Amino acid sequence: MAAAAEPHVLQPGELKRSITTKQLYFYVVGDVLGSGIYVLVGLVAAAVGGAFWMAFLAGVAIATITGLAYAELVTKYPQAAGASLYINKAFRSPVLTFFITICMLSANMAAVGSLAAGFVRYFSGLIGLSEDAIWVSTIVAVVFVAIITVINLIGITESVVANVVMTFIEISGLVIVVTIGIIALAEGVNDPSVLLQFNTEGGAGSAVLAVLAGVSLAFFAMTGFENAANVAEETIDPQRAFPRALIGGMLTAGVVYVLVSIAAALAVPIETLAGNTLLEVIRADLFFIPATVMLVIFGVIAMIAISNTTLVTVVAQSRILFGMARENVVPAMFAKVHPTRRSPYVALLFGAAIVSALLVIGAAIRTSQAGQPEETQLDIVDRLATITVVFLLFIYALVIVACLKLRGTDEGERTYHANTPLLIVGIIGNLAVLAYTLIDDPDALLWVAGLLAVGLVLYLAQKFFGTKKARLPGDDGGVPEAVEPPPLSKER
Secondary structure (H helix, E strand, O other): OOOOOOOOOOOOOOOOOOOOOOHHHHHHHHHHHOHHHHHHHHHHHHHHHOOOOOHHHHHHHHHHHHHHHHHHHHHHHHOOOOOOHHHHHHHHHHHHHHHHHHHHHHHHHHHHHHHHHHHHHHHHHOOOOOOOHHHHHHHHHHHHHHHHHHHHHOOOOHHHHHHHHHHHHHHHHHHHHHEEEEEHHHHOOOOHHHHHOOOOOOOOOHHHHHHHHHHHHHHHOOOOHHHHHHHHEEOOHHHHHHHHHHHHHHHHHHHHHHHHHHHHHOOOHHHHHOOOOOHHHHHOOOOOOOHHHHHHHHHHHHHHHHHHHHHHHHHHHHHHHHHHOOOOOOOOOHHOOOOOOOOOOOHHHHHHHHHHHHHHHHHHHHEEEEEEEEHOOHHHHHHHHHHHHHHHHHHHHHHHHHHHHHHOOOOOOOHHHHHOHHHHHHHHHHHHHHHHHHHHHHOHHHHHHHHHHHHHHHHHHHHHHHHOOOOOOOOOOOOOOOOOOOOOOOOO
């Protein structure tokens, strides 16, 4: 009789592989199908017009192609650390790797700020808070960030099951919107031709530029799948699971986003939806439940979606700082863990402070713009979402380049190979949207520079006051010791 195989004994620094392909699929769906659609749909509609579903479709296409590069790289390097690991493997430049890590950290902080401001919009809609109450809204946003931070300080951990539950809660809200769209189509509320109308005013000038303007915002809703790479070490048979789960999850989320966009355009006049949230679809009162009741239900669903996304994004940003401190890239104080709660409290508090500063700066700018036309005033959700997209488009383009550069390296029989022409299209797509975003909103560079300055300060502090040389993710080809995977939950 053959001897039974001995169970695998985990080594120090090794993570347990327990996530199945189905669980990873729901993780990706929950990660991508986050609160971006709840927060940004009105802004995308304002940029594009009735055909704003095309912006989401284009965003899904670019993001999915980027996901192909991640799928290939994960099958080569089933380790935590994501973009930082891949960039370091391809270019072996500590400075570039550090820069990419800071960009990812900055993107997370900007995303938290945008989500907090989006939460306030739903909260204000439920309690009737005026949009002119700038500082009251800012205080609510800062308190929201503080509460999320406190939850993380307590040591919150979410399982894959919790992720699936939260995903279904979010989907339930989007199913309501799609149902309302079907009712609107049946009752002839809006002419279906609205789905082919473009906003060519305000400098857009053409349908293509209008869609590009929308994609630069819609892409915010498509991001977050990068976090899936961080659970590679916990996935069973990642070479098989990741390509299926990542591509399948992206396509599923994309279909939902397009359907929701079409439904919203059919149910509500674009001028009403523009700049607002999906609550406008509920206010149309086309559902079989009265709008007064549905506004509360849908508002709660949206705030749950945004809260869950923000919670995990805050976890991610603190883990980036924590991992960088463990690798001696930033000051060691960020690696401090609470003795009883076991949470990286210094990293969490630092992140909350930076996000709060972004929100306060935004409020100060809006206050100084009082009396100016509304279209010229700062929209903090728009601005912080744009900053997030600027960072991520650059990172994603570089990841695809890294994928192509690493072709023929560390490959095995089970390595997934992404289609090369598609990857080239992905690089062009990411860079095209990035270029348009910066040309259309050059002021975003000032905010980008401000966040990068924070990273520079951390770098200089470690360089002059640190005692050890940094060992960046993937330097020795092994599993990075310092990068702890995020909780099994969701993001944007």
